[in-house]
Amino acid sequence: MSTPGRGLHGRVLDTLGPAITAGEYPPGSILRTDELAQHFEVSRSVMREAVRVLESMHLVESRRRVGVTVRPKCEWNVYDPQVIRWRLAGAxxxxxxxxxxxxxxxxxxxxxxxxxxxxxxxxxxxxxxxxxxxxxxxxxxxxxxxxxxxxxxxxxxxxxxxxxxxxxxxxxxxxxxxxxxxxxxxxxxxxxxxxxxxxxxxxxxxxxxxxxxxxxxxxxxxxxxxxxxxxxx
Amino acid sequence: MSTPGRGLHGRVLDTLGPAITAGEYPPGSILRTDELAQHFEVSRSVMREAVRVLESMHLVESRRRVGVTVRPKCEWNVYDPQVIRWRLAGAxxxxxxxxxxxxxxxxxxxxxxxxxxxxxxxxxxxxxxxxxxxxxxxxxxxxxxxxxxxxxxxxxxxxxxxxxxxxxxxxxxxxxxxxxxxxxxxxxxxxxxxxxxxxxxxxxxxxxxxxxxxxxxxxxxxxxxxxxxxxxx
DNA sequence: GGAAACAAAAAGTCAGACTTATACATCACA
DNA sequence: TGTGATGTATAAGTCTGACTTTTTGTTTCC
Structure with missing residues (x-):
């Protein structure tokens, strides 16, 4: 469905998106771009693009000196087709x-x-x-x-x-x-x-x-x- | 409302988002990341992040060797609060x-x-x-x-x-x-x-x-x- | 006329250096 | 002791330049 592999950042999202929407990272959890980049074995720029997309879906919030914090479910853009697909694919x-x-x-x-x-x-x-x-x-x-x-x-x-x-x-x-x-x-x-x-x-x-x-x-x-x-x- | 200046890429979106949703670039229009970066006087990485966000809203589609093409209105994520705000602010x-x-x-x-x-x-x-x-x-x-x-x-x-x-x-x-x-x-x-x-x-x-x-x-x-x-x- | 090889263009990726905002701790002073 | 100013470490943010990859359109050859 839609576009499976539209670049490296998309591949990262295919894993990270479902993980967040499934509640694997509870609201308030803090992720760090560098660590994520290492974990997914991509460059920081690619990881940053992925985070930007998650941010535009209101799944996370990125703040200086803090990191990337997971937002509570009630703030997610639940009408985003991608978010809906991720949630339908998970628990x-x-x-x-x-x-x-x-x-x-x-x-x-x-x-x-x-x-x-x-x-x-x-x-x-x-x-x-x-x-x-x-x-x-x-x-x-x-x-x-x-x-x-x-x-x-x-x-x-x-x-x-x-x-x-x-x-x-x-x-x-x-x-x-x-x-x-x-x-x-x-x-x-x-x-x-x-x-x-x-x-x-x-x-x-x-x-x-x-x-x-x-x-x-x-x-x-x-x-x-x-x-x-x-x-x- | 929301977060006005959340980084350079956000500043770019504040201009480019309303422009696209207002129909200033008709569907099928082709933009190039480098040109946009020059026009907004930001680095390519910042411009790429902005494009990624627009892409996640289904406002544009980015393809190799082609460029960033504006999608037809009927494909936009019209429930995205940001898209709604942009459209409400425009024509x-x-x-x-x-x-x-x-x-x-x-x-x-x-x-x-x-x-x-x-x-x-x-x-x-x-x-x-x-x-x-x-x-x-x-x-x-x-x-x-x-x-x-x-x-x-x-x-x-x-x-x-x-x-x-x-x-x-x-x-x-x-x-x-x-x-x-x-x-x-x-x-x-x-x-x-x-x-x-x-x-x-x-x-x-x-x-x-x-x-x-x-x-x-x-x-x-x-x-x-x-x-x-x-x-x- | 059609298939195969080629070249160019634009997005995509990466690494590294630098900047900036800011949470937190420390310290001085009342 | 409590409060405000100062300092510092941290992680995101930004920029640059080089390189890779995919894809389109052309050119060549059969």
């Missing part, structure tokens, strides 16, 4: 998956409502196509194909909302849906009710029925919450 | 304010619903205090004091939701509310109806009435949307 995965699902349940219904008003004919067609693809692969353990269409469906909804902030959550939703299929629940065929809901959302959007699109999408996200035993609204 | 301000307000209108009702279930007694008290503070300063052009309590109110709601993703939007909401008071609408005393809604939300949360807290908060955000002439859901 924090279940917790991260839950908070993202709650986020989804707030965003997606609103996005669907907007999409019903703003979607272009092309987007409507794409949506229908995705929903039909889900139907087509909803039986017989075609999980990979089903997932593909599911992700595409939610991406179209978020994009068609016309809101850039919503649209940028497409990757996050994709990550959640993929994670759900790969690791957590969903070993059997998907819930037929969920499939039907997607089809009906596509219909509602095409019919420009914002209220219905929103309500149906809410039902989808409520299902996602229930899968994780999160109290439904 | 993109009205558009950014709108998309953030739409985001608020999706998040805050959900957060209020969760807060009604999960808020601690201390948070309930804090909420009431904020609401009363708003009432106290809702007349006689006490806009600064009103704003202070308004921001605090929404921060408490987002924090009390128990969701880290919601909580981290506190700064964003603060930025939007402040922006509204300082530049856009709101030259006169705040709308009495809005003030009352805040008081009632505090009551609903204290009464553990999630549905009511959510609905009342939705009314608040609908008001915010209408102020910006955004079609209400």
């Amino acid at each position: 924090d995965r279940p917790h991260q998956l839950r908070s993202l699902t709650v986020l989804r349940s707030a965003i997606e219904p609103a996005a669907a409502g907007l999409a019903a008003r703003l979607a272009t004919p092309e987007q409507c067609a794409e949506l229908t196509e995705c929903a039909l693809g889900m139907v087509a692969h909803s039986r017989g353990h075609r999980l990979a194909e089903y997932l593909y269409h599911d992700v595409a469906f939610h991406r179209v909804i978020l994009t068609a909302s016309g809101n850039e902030m919503f649209a940028r959550l497409g990757d996050v939703v994709a990550e959640v849906l993929t994670g759900r299929t790969e690791h957590e629940v969903m070993f059997e065929d998907p819930d037929p009710a969920a499939v039907t809901l997607h089809v009906r959302v596509a219909e509602a959007v095409r019919a420009r029925d914002a209220a219905r699109a929103e309500e149906l999408t809410r039902q989808i996200t409520v299902g996602a919450l229930q899968e994780l035993d999160i109290l439904a609204p | 993109d301000r009205p558009h950014q304010l709108r998309s953030l307000t739409v985001l608020r209108s999706a998040i805050e009702p959900a957060a209020a619903g969760l807060a009604a279930r999960l808020a601690t007694p201390e948070q309930c008290a804090e909420l009431t205090e904020c609401a009363l503070g708003m009432v106290a300063h809702s007349r006689g052009h006490r806009l600064a004091e009103y704003l202070y309590h308004d921001v605090a109110f929404h921060r408490v709601i987002l924090t009390a939701s128990g969701n880290e993703m919601f909580a981290r939007l506190g700064d964003v909401v603060a930025e939007v509310l402040t922006g509204r008071t300082e530049h856009e609408v709101m030259f006169e005393d705040p709308d009495p109806a809005a003030v009352t809604l805040h008081v009632r939300v505090a009551e609903a949360v204290r009464a553990r009435d999630a549905a009511r807290a959510e609905e009342l908060t939705r009314q608040i955000t609908v008001g915010a949307l209408q102020e910006l002439d955004i079609l209400a859901p």
